[in-house]
Amino acid sequence: MNAVEIEEAISALAEQPFDGQEFPFAFLQAFGNKETTLKRLRTGHTNNSDLNGVLQRDKIHIAVAARGEVTNTLAALKTSPATSRAKAKFILATDGDTFEAENLASEETVACAYADFPDHFGFFLPLAGITTVKQLRDSSFDIRATSRLNRLYVELLKDNPEWGTAERRPDMNHFMARLIFCFFAEDTDIFGGTRRFTTTIEQMSAKDSSNTQEVIGTLFRAMNMKGDARTAAGIPRWADQFPYVNGGLFSGSMDVPRFSRIARSYLLHIGNLDWTKINPDIFGSMIQAVAEDEERGELGMHYTSVPNILKVLNPLFLDDLRTRLDEAGDNPRVLLNLRKRMSRIRVFDPACGSGNFLVIAYKEMRAIEAEINKRRGEPEKRSELPLTNFRGIELRDFPAEIARLALIIAEYQCDVLYRGQKEALQDFLPLDAENWITCGNALRLDWLSICPPTGTGVKHIADDLFHTPLDQAQIDFANEGGETYVCGNPPFKGARKQTPEQKSDLSAIFGGGDDYKDCDYVCGWYIKGSRFLRAIQGALAFVSTSSVCEGEQVQHVWSRIFEQGCHITFAHRPFAWRNNASNNAMVTCVIVGLGQPSSSVLGVFEKDTFQACSSISPYLVPGSPQFVTSSNVPISADISEVVAGSMPRDGGHLIMSNSEKTELLSAYPQARNLVKRLAGTSELTGGVVRWCLWIEDNKLESALAVPPIRKKIDDVRAFRLASTAKTTQGYARTPHKFAQRSHKNSCAIIISATSSENREYLPADICDDNLVVSNAAYVIYGGNLFEFSILVSKLHLAWVAAVCGRMKTDFRFSKTLGWNTFPVPTLTEKNKADLTRCAEDILLARETHFPATIADLYDPEKMPANLREAHERNDEVLERIYIGRRFRNDTERLEKLFELYTKMAASSGTAKRRKAEAHA
Known part of the structure; x- marks a missing residue:
């Protein structure tokens, strides 16, 4: 279940008469537990509660208390041995009047009236596997609003099926955007009174909903007309009290779908929510789920959390602005120059979805601007950051419209925060009619026409580089501009999941050939972005799948990027991206920043560490822009050939x-x-x-x-x-x-083709000639034990993870990319003997735990101490051969490996040329 479905189920539970015997099971069912699970709990097979409650292992201990005994019951749950044995993460007690709960790990608590517990459903989302996006868990209002809007949307389509067709879907989406604005406006005094919109509909439309459509249509027409025009149009007095809004939001078709009694009831319930709590950081993504069937089914899957957005925006340009603010101190002139610079900065997201990146960028810049104004003694000064400087491209019309609406809401909320309610209201209406979010295919659109290059020589650059003539208005606008920062989270779409149209998009970006066929869709944004950077003053950073910096894609993509004169300015090394674990969807992501060569400090982020460096390789480690290319034979003289197993x-x-x-x-x-x-x-x-x-x-x-x-x-x-x-x-x-037969009658080393991302070592083993290795694995026939030592080292796994690419999130071994390219220094006989002893120790440690499997032994949480010690010794011996000590982390491992690879690949190439010349 996704967050919206959970909210709906919890709200329905709270509205039913309290049944103490049934409540624990209904609560668990609301969080996605299947009937078979509940049946086992009911019968006691998996319920080991010692307080006549319901205890679900690893999750929650629930008890229904006697009247007035909720606090005492919660305390008993906390000290219960059963709670501890079952490793319950939550405890919950209620008597139908009062509701109390605690997260035992964080010690966060909830205490409220029973009827209000749905307001806290986000607290319990980890029960459904939704754990990594704190904003999603904490945004109870956004999820509740989305839930209500979703119900209304579905109900309206029942009575207006034509509005669900491709032809009318834009009208439906535009109607929903208008409603959202009205709900926000009536709760924030924009309409001059609390709940004015909802109350007017409730009073002026019949309870049987026969004229609800007409009433809403009249209100929308009023908001699209200025005072004089309203009289001529016969706008009634009850609608004339609403202000002129327009700004494109209330222009165009005034059609309103027909309302049933149920739909009218849903509308009024939505209006009763407190829309002052709306959070545009996440709300756009939530609302997008209302109109998009795919998004509704996977809510939260591709939502980019605020911390991840800031991983992009901070090093891209926000950190620099904050540094300049610190340097300015209280100097009025320097502060003024910084404010002028900020007013000319444009933020451009060419895959903006519902606007998350643009909203966060706007809010962060407003915070910096507010501090400037405060230091200059102008705290109520109107913002000089125009919304039109926050531009985007989105393929679908509804997210594009929601992105613009989210920015409008963010602007108003920032005005209230930094200037006060009165000033915010004074400047808010009418809305600006200019549309700065473009709807279309970003890989086909001309980015220069949406974000023209800045500074002098604009026309020459555009004509020469992009063959794109700019009109005079675009040139004038561009020459007034400053930096442009490109950011976002473009669609990931792997090579095997792309539509023919998407393949065609990539083909056009790559300029034909076959390279694009094995590349992720997001690669198109990187390549097009690198060309765009040649014409602008600014930089770029995207969130994407880690595969763009792994495997064969690296050469295809980064050769084209580096041709544009770009270099990598910063990078976040691979990190897990999991937002909705209920369907086990997870992606391994990276963040890559691109810019023109400069003297600025470059660096690589890995978890909480930052390593400054002079250059960054396309594998996102310090180093030169060197590509690893497939090799049919090992470049290291001391290691044997790996072959695929028999098919x-x-x-x-x-x-x-x-x-x-x-x-x-x-x-x-x-x-x-x-x-x-x-x-x-x-x-x-x-x-x-x-x-x-x-x-x-x-x-x-x-x-x-x-x-x-x-x-x-x-x-x-x-x-x-x-x-x-x-x-x-x-x-x-x-x-x-x-x-296809590769089997040989000899001892061999069998190597796993893939390995779980959770394992610290690549699975491999020794086998005799009575075992046939299938094509689902790799093998070294007649391999030496020191080669086994190398294969199962952290050093080798770091290389495989970097250059071979991944199967979903699992490590993927490749003989031509991962083994034949692995750089091993020339080994002395002592080196080989030392590594052989390490390999023997690893194998002997495994034997002591027979019949445990490799999966059992290499579970990172259950790895036996003697086996871990054997691997640690192996890693130390091998790594001392490379640098005389242990490496500090994988980044340092890869930095050394790429340095060595560059030398060995060049030497190998020279040797091959000499051999060819000798045979000529």
Whole structure:
């Protein structure tokens, strides 16, 4: 369940008569617990409460108290041994009149009347897995308002189905935007009285809703007309009391959908909310969920939290403004110059959604401006930051409209905060009619026409670089401007999830070729943004998937960016992005800042640390702009070749479970030499046991003499012949064999193709010649133990994580990108012996915990002490070979590895050229 659905369920629960016996289960159901879970709790199978309550392990302990005993009951829950044993995160007590709860980790509490507990539902959102976005948890009003608007929206579409069509959807969305403004305006005195809009509808429309549509339409027409025009139009007195608003919000079609009695009731309930609490930081994203089916289903999934937005905006330009403010002190002239500079700054989000980045940028700049005015003795001075300096592009019309509305609301709230209610009201209406949020495809639109370049020589730059003629008005506006800062959170869309239109967008940005086919959609914004930076004074920073700085995308994308003369000015290394864990959606993100070469301090953020440096590589570590390119052979002389495991391509007929293998050999013991153990990544890590038929040509006759094996071979032949792939059809000639065979009769090192992001080490193991490694893993045949030591080191995993890319959020191993490119210094015999002993210690430590699987052993919270100690020794020995000590962190590891790679790749290239010349 998402936050809106939870709010609706909790509100419905509070409106029902209190049933003490049923309340705990209804409360848990409201947070998404399934009926099977509730049934186990009801029967006591999973309920170990010692206070006649309901205890859900790892979540909450609930007890219904006797009248007046809520506080005492809550205290009993807190000291209950059962609460502690079950590791409950919350306790809750109620008697139907009073409601009290506590978050045991943070010690935050809630105490309210029972009827009011839905106001605090955000407190309990961790019960539904919504834990990482504090703004989402704390914005109870925004979620409640969204919930109510969602109900109204759905109800209106029942009676006005045509308004849900593609043709009328813009009208519906525009209508909802008008309502939102009216609800805000009536609670903030913009309409000259509390609840004037809602009260007028309640009084002037019939309870059967027969004229609700007409009443609302009349109010909207009034807000679109100035005084003289109202008389001529016959606007009634009850509507004439509303001010002229327009500003584009009340222009255009005045159509209003038909209202049922239920829809009218929903409208009045929405008006009864306290809209002074609206938070434009998040409200845009919430309201967007009302109109977008996909957003409603995944509410919070792509909401960019304020802390993450500030990770972009602070180093992009806000930190510099604050530094200049500190330097200015109380000097009036310097403060005035800073204010003038700020008035000319433009913030541009070319994928603005509902405006979160623009709203936060505006509010932060208003705070700086307010401090300037305070120091200059002008605290009530009107802001010189025009909303038109906060520009955006959004593909969909409703988010674009909501973005503009969110900025209008933010401006009013800032005026109230810094200048006072009277001054804010005086300057608020009528709204500015100019529209500074453009609706369209950002990868197809000309950014210069939306945010023209600034300073002298504008026309020359635009004509020469973009072949974009600017009219005189654009040139004049641009020459008055200052810096432009591009920011945002463009759509992530992986290469395999893009629509044909999106693929076409990328093709145009990349200039054709094939490079774009394996790139994320967000790459288009980086490349187009880097070209835009050549024409403006300013910089750029985007939130994006970490894949733009990993794997093969790096060369495709960053070669084009660096061609524009850009460099990376700052970066946040990969961090987890999880907003709604109820459907386990998580993305690993980075933030990358781009700008022109300058003398400013560059640096890399990793969690809470910042490392200053002279240059940043496209892998987001200190270093030169060096790309890692695939290699078919190891660049390090001391390590062996990795190969992919054997591919069956058999329709599953050559593969057997443990029970199938046992059944076969019980009936036909002579087949024992035709069966080998099979392992891929899941078998390696999870201990799953599978087997395969491994039939050499000289054993085919004896294999065909076993009826079940003959049947399997026939089935493989049929499967391959039925394939549409010609290569698979060709393998039908040898149906007793795996299609592609790399197996060798020797000991080997098996390497996992993927690994959980939570593991500190890449899974690998030693196997004998009786195990066939499938194509779901990699293998080094005849590998040395010191190579195993290298494979399972933190140093190697840091390299894999940086250059190989990821499978969702999991680490992905690649032989050509991850192993063959891994830079290993020349190893002495002592180095190899030391690493071999470390590898043996790791393997022996594993053996002491047999039959625990690798997944069990390498769970970071349960890793055995002796195994962790063995790995620590291994890491220390290996890292001392590189720099004579342990590395401090992964950033330092990668900095050294890239430095070494650059030298070794150049040396390897020279050696290859000499070899080619020798053979010429």
